[in-house]
Amino acid sequence: MTDTQNSPAAEPETVAPEPALRPWADVQVEHRKMLRLAPLQTDRATGTRPLRFIEFGYAERSNKQCSLLRLNVSLPGQRVRKEQNHLDVWVEHDTRRVVFEPESGLQIEPLNRGIGRFLMAQAAQWAQKKWPHYRVEGFDLANKDALNEDTRLRRDHVLRMQGFDVAYADAQHLKGSVKEVQVGELLSQWNTEKLQFVEILEAAQMLQQAEQNLEELEGKLRKQDEKVTKYKREDAGLRFTITCLVAFAVFQAGLLIWIATHR
Structure with missing residues (x-):
């Protein structure tokens, strides 16, 4: 009898399944509204803050597996990077969790005008309408934001004002993270003294x-x-x-x- 006959049958190798690709990668904003950035006093860190009008756009998609809210803010006459002023809200119905993207966090231009809180408030309002019992997954905060104390404090203030719990694993406040929270616990308000919707009649x-x-x-x-x-x-x-x-x-x-x- 050969060694092959004596040896037990080789077990097949298990291959980890690849993560399912999310749909709607090419979805563009379909609904647009005008926003007014109120004129504010010059800020020491971010400079002048004049009166300005910008465009808010969004799109929604949904199926049995997941739902998507895509938010975007455009600045007329100014180009920004693809990842700036952009927020995706993914709802996974099988795990009942909500995920914000990009994973690196919101990148806003211009800073300190209320845009970040506004986008997060819109995301909270949308998710709370149908899935208040779902959970927002915790995530790590970018280290680069902690290099400047004013930037870190502004970021943490925005997150806490929207209902997130920010914690740090070190005394230097470099290793920050946001804890998991229920969708219904998020706050859906923003600073209306900085940013307001402008309706067509009002604009006219x-x-x-x-x-x-x-x-x-x-x-x-x-x-x-x-x-x-x-x-x-x-x-x-x-x-x-x-x-x-x-x-x-x-x-x-x-x-x-x-x-x-x-x-």
Whole structure:
């Protein structure tokens, strides 16, 4: 009998199944709304914060296995990287969990204008409508955000204001993480003093008011131009009069000198 016959049958190797690819990778935002970034005082870390209007877009997809909310903020006249101002909310129905992407965390431009809290609030509102009993999976925080103390504090403040629990494994606050939380415990408010929705009618009224203000300014400028033109005419007349008086005075002085020398 050969060794092969004596040896037990070789067990087949187990191959780990590949993770299922999520659908809707190419979905683009389908619904758009206007947002108003309120003018704020200049910030020491992030610079000037003028009045600005931006575009908020979103798309939704759902099937038996999962659901997706894709959020995006566009800045007219300014290009940002693909991963900036973007948030995906994935709901996995078999495990009853909610996952936020990108895994590296929200990357917002411009900073300190309320956009990050707004996106997270929209995500919370959407998830709480149907799945308040699901769990938001915990995740690690990016170390790069902890290198600057102001950036770290701002990030942690945003997360805590939205209902997340931020914890650190070290005294230097470098190894941060967010604990798992139930969807229903998230907070769906944002700072409306920094950022507001602008409806179409409201936008039209704002344009109308701006046009009226421009017309008023143009009227004031015309009046100022008329005053300046009037003052210029008067100034030219006065200059001519003064020139004539100086010439007459010089003539009189010369005449008197001539009379005095020819007597």
